[in-house]
Amino acid sequence: GMTWTAYHRYSTMVSWMHSLRESYPDLVQEMKSIGQSYEGRDLYRLKIGKARADGKTKPAIWMDAHIHAREWIAGATLTYMVNKMVTEYASNSTSRRMLDEIDWYIVPTVNPDGYEWTHTNNRMWRKTRRLNPFSVDIGCDANRNMDHKWMVSGATQTASTETYAGPFPYSEVENIYVTEQLLNLRPQVKSMISIHSAAQMWLLPWGYAFERPADYEDIRRAGQAAVDALTAVYGIRYVVGTVPDLLYEAAGGTLDWAKAKGGVKYTFTPELRDQGFGFLLPPNQIIPSGVETFEAINVIAQIVAREF
Numbered sequence: 001g002m003t004w005t006a007y008h009r010y011s012t013m014v015s016w017m018h019s020l021r022e023s024y025p026d027l028v029q030e031m032k033s034i035g036q037s038y039e040g041r042d043l044y045r046l047k048i049g050k051a052r053a054d055g056k057t058k059p060a061i062w063m064d065a066h067i068h069a070r071e072w073i074a075g076a077t078l079t080y081m082v083n084k085m086v087t088e089y090a091s092n093s094t095s096r097r098m099l100d101e102i103d104w105y106i107v108p109t110v111n112p113d114g115y116e117w118t119h120t121n122n123r124m125w126r127k128t129r130r131l132n133p134f135s136v137d138i139g140c141d142a143n144r145n146m147d148h149k150w151m152v153s154g155a156t157q158t159a160s161t162e163t164y165a166g167p168f169p170y171s172e173v174e175n176i177y178v179t180e181q182l183l184n185l186r187p188q189v190k191s192m193i194s195i196h197s198a199a200q201m202w203l204l205p206w207g208y209a210f211e212r213p214a215d216y217e218d219i220r221r222a223g224q225a226a227v228d229a230l231t232a233v234y235g236i237r238y239v240v241g242t243v244p245d246l247l248y249e250a251a252g253g254t255l256d257w258a259k260a261k262g263g264v265k266y267t268f269t270p271e272l273r274d275q276g277f278g279f280l281l282p283p284n285q286i287i288p289s290g291v292e293t294f295e296a297i298n299v300i301a302q303i304v305a306r307e308f
């Protein structure tokens, strides 16, 4: 069964989602397949939150993980946080406030085909598992495949590379389903948090170029407040800044798409713990990562709730 002392296969994560929905039907309002991956796995999304007594609309936050297959800590941390919000609703005032004030849309594994491949064949696999036309190389970098400024920077048209953007924007069905859902949910979604590892950074838009959105200062302030709360827990240091400022220019990512085309104000790509282990973070760091990241997400939730 599900634990946060080991990394789990996608099927275990799915079973856990089912059982959470069954045990807490008033907090886990929905578990739905938003579509199927290239290899036919259901992409499951949870909606968690406590419906308001007056029936009024709440602001929403979208969180997803495992767009990059090998970044195991991302989905493990995300499921830890969901579990904490739901199972501690009655006992923990932070969990309660998060579910009372926000509707959360959660996709723990956006790229289940790649994620399973990292368990069965190649631990360091990053991309999707789609067959490419005229190539022996499989898949592409789904975080270069979104239809906003596709291929303008930090991506390639060479299928063998780790940053292959795909033959055309949205060649990956997984990306089509995620963006479809976000478009259906607008304008309710105020923050999209797409979780990666392992640079210990809180990345801000834009990713495609050394440019800043008009409301950059709000976004930066929120990201810095989130990181301050994270660091306060165990002293783990994160850097806050745009993708090019901290890493490299990279177009076609979720962060840019959600901000430019999804109508989402606060788009973030947290890069979780490294601690010298890179993507191979030992499983005894899942709970500490979950505990500290939960504090960061709570800060974002409070900002979103206040502004709604």
Ligand code: 0X9
Pocket (backbone or CB within 6 Å): 068, 071, 143, 196, 197, 198, 203, 206, 207, 208, 243, 247, 249, 250, 251, 252, 253, 254, 255, 256, 269, 271
């Ligand atoms: O290169 C990436 O996709 C991310 N780093 S990772 O090591 N996890 O692969 C950074 C993504 C930043 N976001 C965008 N480029 N939009």
Ligand code: ZN
Pocket (backbone or CB within 6 Å): 068, 071, 196, 197
């Ligand atoms: Zn990544």
